[in-house]
Amino acid sequence: MGKEEYYPLFETRRGKGRLMYIIFSFSLFVGICSIWVYRVSYIPKKDGKWVWIGLLCAELWFGFYWFLRQALRWNPIFRQPFPERLSQRYGNMLPKVDIFVCTANPEIEPPIMVINTVLSVMAYDYPTEKLSVYLSDDGGSDVTFYALLEASKFAKHWLPFCKRFKIEPRSPSAYFKTLATYPNNDAKELLAIKRMYQDMESRVENASKLGKVPEETYSKHKEFSEWGSYSSKRDHDTILHILLHRKDNARDEDGLVMPTLVYLAREKRPQFHHNFKAGAMNSLIRVSSMISNGKIILNVDCDMYSNNSQSIRDALCFFMDEEKGHEIAFVQTPQGFENITKNDIYGGSLLVAYEVEFYGLDGFGGPLYIGTGCFHRRDVLCGRKYSDQCKIDWKNVNDENIDHMIKVASLQELEEKSKTLASCTYEENTSWGKEMGLLYGCVVEDVITGLSILCKGWKSVFYNPTRKAFLGLSPTTLLESLVQHKRWSEGEFQIVLSKFSPIWYAFGLISPGLQMSYCYYNLWALNSFPTLYYSIIPSLYLLKGIPLFPQISSPWFIPFAYVIVGDSIYCLLEFLRVGGTIKGWWNELRMWLYKRTSSYLFAFVDNMLKVFGFSNSNFIISTKIAEENVSQRYEKEIIEFGNSTPMLTLLATLAMLNLFCLVGMLLKEVVLGKASVTLFETMLLQVLLSGVLVLINIPIYQGLFLRRDKGRLPRSVAVTSTTLALSVCVLYSALG
Numbered sequence: 001m002g003k004e005e006y007y008p009l010f011e012t013r014r015g016k017g018r019l020m021y022i023i024f025s026f027s028l029f030v031g032i033c034s035i036w037v038y039r040v041s042y043i044p045k046k047d048g049k050w051v052w053i054g055l056l057c058a059e060l061w062f063g064f065y066w067f068l069r070q071a072l073r074w075n076p077i078f079r080q081p082f083p084e085r086l087s088q089r090y091g092n093m094l095p096k097v098d099i100f101v102c103t104a105n106p107e108i109e110p111p112i113m114v115i116n117t118v119l120s121v122m123a124y125d126y127p128t129e130k131l132s133v134y135l136s137d138d139g140g141s142d143v144t145f146y147a148l149l150e151a152s153k154f155a156k157h158w159l160p161f162c163k164r165f166k167i168e169p170r171s172p173s174a175y176f177k178t179l180a181t182y183p184n185n186d187a188k189e190l191l192a193i194k195r196m197y198q199d200m201e202s203r204v205e206n207a208s209k210l211g212k213v214p215e216e217t218y219s220k221h222k223e224f225s226e227w228g229s230y231s232s233k234r235d236h237d238t239i240l241h242i243l244l245h246r247k248d249n250a251r252d253e254d255g256l257v258m259p260t261l262v263y264l265a266r267e268k269r270p271q272f273h274h275n276f277k278a279g280a281m282n283s284l285i286r287v288s289s290m291i292s293n294g295k296i297i298l299n300v301d302c303d304m305y306s307n308n309s310q311s312i313r314d315a316l317c318f319f320m321d322e323e324k325g326h327e328i329a330f331v332q333t334p335q336g337f338e339n340i341t342k343n344d345i346y347g348g349s350l351l352v353a354y355e356v357e358f359y360g361l362d363g364f365g366g367p368l369y370i371g372t373g374c375f376h377r378r379d380v381l382c383g384r385k386y387s388d389q390c391k392i393d394w395k396n397v398n399d400e401n402i403d404h405m406i407k408v409a410s411l412q413e414l415e416e417k418s419k420t421l422a423s424c425t426y427e428e429n430t431s432w433g434k435e436m437g438l439l440y441g442c443v444v445e446d447v448i449t450g451l452s453i454l455c456k457g458w459k460s461v462f463y464n465p466t467r468k469a470f471l472g473l474s475p476t477t478l479l480e481s482l483v484q485h486k487r488w489s490e491g492e493f494q495i496v497l498s499k500f501s502p503i504w505y506a507f508g509l510i511s512p513g514l515q516m517s518y519c520y521y522n523l524w525a526l527n528s529f530p531t532l533y534y535s536i537i538p539s540l541y542l543l544k545g546i547p548l549f550p551q552i553s554s555p556w557f558i559p560f561a562y563v564i565v566g567d568s569i570y571c572l573l574e575f576l577r578v579g580g581t582i583k584g585w586w587n588e589l590r591m592w593l594y595k596r597t598s599s600y601l602f603a604f605v606d607n608m609l610k611v612f613g614f615s616n617s618n619f620i621i622s623t624k625i626a627e628e629n630v631s632q633r634y635e636k637e638i639i640e641f642g643n644s645t646p647m648l649t650l651l652a653t654l655a656m657l658n659l660f661c662l663v664g665m666l667l668k669e670v671v672l673g674k675a676s677v678t679l680f681e682t683m684l685l686q687v688l689l690s691g692v693l694v695l696i697n698i699p700i701y702q703g704l705f706l707r708r709d710k711g712r713l714p715r716s717v718a719v720t721s722t723t724l725a726l727s728v729c730v731l732y733s734a735l736g
């Protein structure tokens, strides 16, 4: 026919078993409706009317939220890129890729970890002259700069080593850790590079420990003089250095060109809000546009090292596909964690989200941008709307980039010119943070930015390679995990209230299924109220001996039993199917409860305080280090609670309350000698609910009263929670 046959660069497959799922989910829906009908038709005339209405509201919410969740399971799709076709078709006409690594605090994000991430992304299997790596240091730390300087030297040996032996992963520290389990390649070279790494590691760690760069290095490199005029982390000039660049003839030990490597600490002034990571990213977008201007941007957190050297090529298959590529704004990979235990005590792996829900989001063309492990098209990130003109002629973009390079005379000149782009005043009276770049004012800048991009007509893609693309660190204490979830749920809820709300703004701009899916995430915080209600009121009424649910002989018992059992079994099976364990699921259930009753509640309250102008939201950076004994307990799956805080006190109080109610009820039974059979007959659901809550809380009771190690709950929490729970029980019994 004269027309060349077209081979797509990626393939999309639909998930199986949809019909079965729809039938099952419809049956649950009928069950949920029956529960509503029961609640409405049996509202007591006087006593307990409001308690009953409260339950109705909770059940309405649970039903509605369950309905939102369905959208994420209706239409899962799976993606498969074909990187060999990419190489065949484009040869070495591949686009430039700019990689942004963000770090913000050398104390809780150790510089050695940061440079391991940097080294891993410098070592991608990709033409080095097209790769530029930028480190944004919001901590403005000379130690981090020193570490990067060390990394730039080590890279000259590390990159050839990676390529010669095709090793994975390419983060040196992660690679050396795997050696215990895999046979070595060339032992001599390996030993040499390992020794070199260890030397560097000890230099960097020493500097971190002392908080000071070695004297001789300081005097040898003039760059450090910039820290001379530096007053504080929150008040300093822009510090920008190009450590490796073609113009400087930066080559590795084999004589190959090195990737460009840039250090940036954007200007910070107390009178300008720095907008956390979003601000850092926007500075990087501008600065990199001057230095390398790659069409594709990869964004990773400083703890998310590349675990797969092929990721860039995989991602490009999506963007560069001739038929569908031009609609795609970003390609998100799942957050994987290096330190997750098999049974994942803090639910940090987000297993179901990344192994089920994101495929569902992809079915609607809109996976979330989750801030790390995400490839973007630069023009879209800069605010471009989708139109037919957005098609990139990939075969011709390179020339344009090279032109761009020739314009500047020297590297110094390039540095000076780029610096101005990272100043505080640069964004004044511009649409940066509003229409361009990452959006400001939301602590999940990633999700809101992703949503705003989808609203401009673009699509996003979720790609989950067999060998995880990136691995990071998940919190190792319960409190940290709760604080992280608080930040997330607070940010998600800010989106509902923001200009870009999926409820009204997105209406008509994205598909209804996608709107529902975003709402499912954005409305996390609201779950706190019905969950608190459900975990307090039925227990207290159990203590009083007043039934709130149909008794076992009533036909209304059936929908309750069906919905509870059906949904639990479904969730369990789903969890097992994606590689979880039964114990992991039980832990997940615990975290589900704890997140809802603490993180989400505090997130909601803080949001309201913000709406009424009483406070500003803050971005609390998660710690990426753990003391030796803390990580040991984490490995053993023993919960590390953390300091005494209102969040933990609340959880402990709820746990004690349920224990008192259950035990109190049983004691009453024994003392009063009522026939227990009737009680279990009339109040089975309430007994079960309290019983399950007590079972879930066993680690809390242990942490309060039985454990002796440092990871236990603080004494003060034990006293406060017991007193509070006891008073509530006594008061409630007395009043009723």
Ligand SMILES: O=c1ccn([C@@H]2O[C@H](COP(=O)(O)OP(=O)(O)O[C@H]3O[C@H](CO)[C@@H](O)[C@H](O)[C@H]3O)[C@@H](O)[C@H]2O)c(=O)[nH]1
Residues within 6 Å of the ligand: 102, 103, 104, 105, 109, 136, 138, 275, 276, 277, 280, 300, 301, 302, 303, 370, 371, 372, 443, 444, 445, 446, 484, 487, 488, 491, 619, 620, 621, 622, 623
């Ligand atoms: O003022 C700041 C604060 C944070 N960061 C960086 O942002 C990243 C994420 O911070 P972290 O404390 O690790 O938060 P996580 O909860 O693990 O991060 C998830 O959630 C964030 C939104 O809440 C996203 O920004 C992240 O990309 C996403 O991985 C880290 O690299 C930080 O160095 C900055 O650059 N500047």
Ligand SMILES: [Mn+2]
Residues within 6 Å of the ligand: 301, 303, 472, 473, 622
């Ligand atoms: Mn993180």
